[in-house]
Amino acid sequence: MATVTIRDVAKRAGVGIATVSRVLNESPLVSDETRHRVLAAIAELDYSPSAVARRLSRGKSMAVAVIAPFFTRRSYVERLQGIENVLSTSGYDLILYNVETVARRDECLRAVPRGERLDGLLILSLTPDDDEVRQFAALGVPAVLIDAYHPALPTVQIDDVAGTRTAVQYLIDLGHRRIAYIGETLDQNPLKFQPINDRYQGYRAALDEAGIPFCPEYHRQGKYGWREARHMTHELLDLPEPPTAVFAYSDTMAFGVLEAAQQRGLDVPGQLSVIGFDDVEIAQYFRLTTVRQPLHESGARGAELLLECMDSDDGVASPAVGPRHIVQPTELVIRSTTANVATIDLNAEVAY
Amino acid sequence: MATVTIRDVAKRAGVGIATVSRVLNESPLVSDETRHRVLAAIAELDYSPSAVARRLSRGKSMAVAVIAPFFTRRSYVERLQGIENVLSTSGYDLILYNVETVARRDECLRAVPRGERLDGLLILSLTPDDDEVRQFAALGVPAVLIDAYHPALPTVQIDDVAGTRTAVQYLIDLGHRRIAYIGETLDQNPLKFQPINDRYQGYRAALDEAGIPFCPEYHRQGKYGWREARHMTHELLDLPEPPTAVFAYSDTMAFGVLEAAQQRGLDVPGQLSVIGFDDVEIAQYFRLTTVRQPLHESGARGAELLLECMDSDDGVASPAVGPRHIVQPTELVIRSTTANVATIDLNAEVAY
DNA sequence: TGCCCAATTGGAACCGGTTCCATGCTGCCT
DNA sequence: AGGCAGCATGGAACCGGTTCCAATTGGGCA
Structure with a gap:
């Protein structure tokens, strides 16, 4: 004792x-x-x-904070896993901060790096403002962004615009013209997730390039979650001229689209094509066509980048070259929820 | 700077x-x-x-370690969320340790509580042995077990035996006699998850009570995951006398059962009844009949219990009453994957 | 044999807080 | 007017490590 x-x-x-x-x-x-x-x-x-005493005299705390919004979402869990895998072999502890509100975001970004209880900061999907970045520097805490961008910080990202454009392009190539977009609310995006804007932009860009006029009715936004997506899909299918294909902001939302289709006895992909985004583990189960992003690896790369920064004691990796900005590739994974637009799609026989 | x-x-x-x-x-x-x-x-x-300096002189580190096996599994994520919710309002940091191997388990249980870097220990599904418990006490680190049991420690659990028995009982009441069990490997259970044994026992008990002889062929075990469960289900359905109902160790495995059934064009629940366990969030999507356990709440209760222990500086909650053992209720949630056993189930017409 | 250097080792300051204890001061009571 | 209580405050020790620096010792070389 x-x-x-x-x-x-x-x-x-x-x-x-x-x-x-x-x-x-x-x-x-x-x-x-x-x-x-x-x-x-x-x-x-x-x-x-005593680790604490050691920390005090050495000035290092051997801990890394991970600030993640909605860490229970599958895409974050997979990224977290990548982070954990790297960190656990490095001797650093992983301190988890979950963010679900703007207040908590501000609190985490401002208070957490203080108190020298951590050697590094891994931020998921949240974009710190210039003041906050300045503070990180002033406090001497290296920070790495995953799924977000800031010019002064190392980042690991994907090209959401391009990923989405490719997906929608693919639908267009399949002959679809009435393509809907189901996503998280664009207007009120309190945590400022970049993919929310970027994926929508990619959708618009693909439409533009193909000369397909944008139809506001086909753009639905609501809360994240399959239930909400299901609801939005039903609204879509109630339109006088319903879409023949749906791009969903995330796989989870795509599942909601699939369910709505099933509830109406619509054959997927015969009568409705569906594309998701992320390629979370269970997407394969649904045979969902989706845009794969390397979730696990993004976490791992981010953690590696942070370790590099912490080793080089100036707090910035790759000396004199400035922060590294890694863009990981996305890949359209074609499974079984997409097909050529039906030539005759009006005699939709209701199965149940 | x-x-x-x-x-x-x-x-x-x-x-x-x-x-x-x-x-x-x-x-x-x-x-x-x-x-x-x-x-x-x-x-x-x-x-x-400086939080570190404060910790040293105060002797408190304002951090709690959460040791969780396979934290990416949905059931752990939901428990983790409960923990995080409680901890984030308490001012304690959450340090996450992921365990996937026996070596890592031992390392975490022995090394983590040392070094006085934490004020409390929250252990999920892992059962520390007596030596380890003694060490927690010697080190003065209060520990709480979630989904595991040790007489000397506060615990939060469910009754897996009873939960499973109720579920299998329900299948029996529906007229099923050929009831299979698909679970994680019993024989090699390196991390010694208690539910693996308990749920199997509940299954056997329900069979016994109904006077249904246990058929070893109907008991399949393999790795966790829907792919493995799907495979096991196919083996089951290949039997000369296939089961009419399947109890799956977890919802995730139940999804694999559903997929196998779908691949064969078997109607669920018309030709095959399926029950899962946990009631993870997406189980509702599948309309899966399952045994609900309060995952989120188990994490929250465990965290609260730990906070109590840490407040009472003897390290054990409820003075002189001994450690608290909370057993949370389970509930059979009947959705759409279970039905009366088919009276005629031989002319199974293959849909695809 | 004497000297210098390298290998070991111990003492003490230091990291940045908390807290015990002594001190100075004011104000009230007798 | 003297004395004491009690508030407000500063100094210094302490938490348990790390590390600089000085000291001791032994061996090699001239």
């Missing part, structure tokens, strides 16, 4: 505290004989050094 | 460091006038106290 300290060990081994410290830190400046005596004393006393 | 310390603030405000500390800790022993001067100095210098 009474905590045994380095001084107890020193006394027991009949050496000075500095020597014990050397043994603990595997300094070569200790004779074998002394080392063994110290190790014996450590074993006998069942001593383990 | 140069870190500003409490001494800088003291100098700036023209007071002693003790006074600054008092202001920081909202001690009433400071005059209003002095307090304001100090606060002004803090603001001017943009000072923020």
Whole structure:
């Protein structure tokens, strides 16, 4: 119970505290004989050094904070896994901060890096403003952004515009002209997720390039979640001229689209094509055509980048080259929820 | 950049460091006038106290470690969310340790509580042995178990045996006699998850009670995951006398059962009844009949219990009453994957 | 044999807070 | 007017490590 300290060990081994410290830190400046005596004393006393004290005197805390919005969403869980995998082999602890509101976002971005309790910051999908970035620098805390961008910070991203454009382009190539977009609310995007804008832009761009006029009715936005997506899909299908294809902002929302189609006895992909985004693990189950982004790897790369920054003590990786901006590739994974537009799609026989 | 310390603030405000500390800790022993001067100095210098130093001198680290196996599985994510919700309002940091191997399990359970970097331990699904529990006590680190049991520690659990028995009982009541069990491997259960044994026992118990002989062929075990479950289901359906109902160890595995059925054009629940376990969020999507356990709440309750333990400085909640063992209720949620056993089930027409 | 250098080692300062204890001061009571 | 209580405050020790620096010792070389 009474905590045994380095001084107890020193006394027991009949050496000075500095020597014990050397043994603990595997300094070569200790004779074998002394080392063994110290190790014996450590074993006998069942001593383990206080990480806190070590942190204070070393000025390093051996911990990394991960700030993630809605970490329960599948895409974040997979990224988190990538981060954890890298961190767990590096000796750094992973401190998790979940963000679901703007207030909490501000609190995390401002308060968390203070107090020198962490050596690095990994931020998912949230974009710090210039003030906050300045503060990171002032505090000497290296930060890496995943799925977000800031010119002064290393980032790991994908090209959401291009990924979406490719997907919608594919639908167009299949002959679709009435293509809907179901996404998270664009207008009120309190946490300012960049993909919300970018994917919508990619959709518009693909339409433009093909000379297909944008139809506001086909653009639906609502809360994240399959239930909401299902609801929006029903609205879409109630239109006098319903779409023949739907691009969904995320796989999760695509599942809602699939369910709505099923509820109406619409054949997918015969009567409705559906594309998602992310390629989360269960997308394969649904045979969902989707835009794959390397979720797990984005987390891993981000964590690696951060480790680099923390090693180079200037706090910025790749000296004098400025922060690295990594753009990972996306890939259209074609499964079974997309097909050529039906030539005759009016005699939709209701199965149930 | 140069870190500003409490001494800088003291100098700036023209007071002693003790006074600054008092202001920081909202001690009433400071005059209003002095307090304001100090606060002004803090603001001017943009000072923020070092959490590490505070931890060292106070002996509290304001952090809780959460040790979770396979934290990416949906059931753990939901529990984690419950934990996070409670912890984030309490001022404690959440340090996440993911466990996927026995080696890592041992490392986490032994090394993590050392080093006084945390005030409490929340362990999911892993059962520490007596030595480890003794060490927690010796180190003065309160620990709470979620989805696991140890007599000396507070625990939050469900009754897996009863939950499963109720589910299988329900299948029996529907007239099923050929009831299969698809689960995680019983024999090699390296992390010793208790539900793996308990749910199987519940299955056997329900069979016994109804006087239905256990058929080893109907008991399939394999790795966790819907792909593996799908495979096992196909084996089951290839039997000369295939089961008419399947109890799956988890919802995720139940999804694999559903897929196998779909691949064969078997109508669920017309020709095959399926029950899962957990009631993860997406189970509703599949209209899966399942045994609901309060995942989110189990995390929240566990975290609350831990906070109680940490407050009462003897490290054990509810003084002199011994550790609390909370058993949360399970509930059979009947949706659309279960039905009366088909009276004629041989002319299964293959749809595709 | 004497000297210098390298290898070991111990002491003490330091990291940045908290807190015990002593001190100065004011004000009230007798 | 003297004394004491009590508030407000500053100094210094302390938490448990790391690390600089000085000291001791032994061996090699001139």
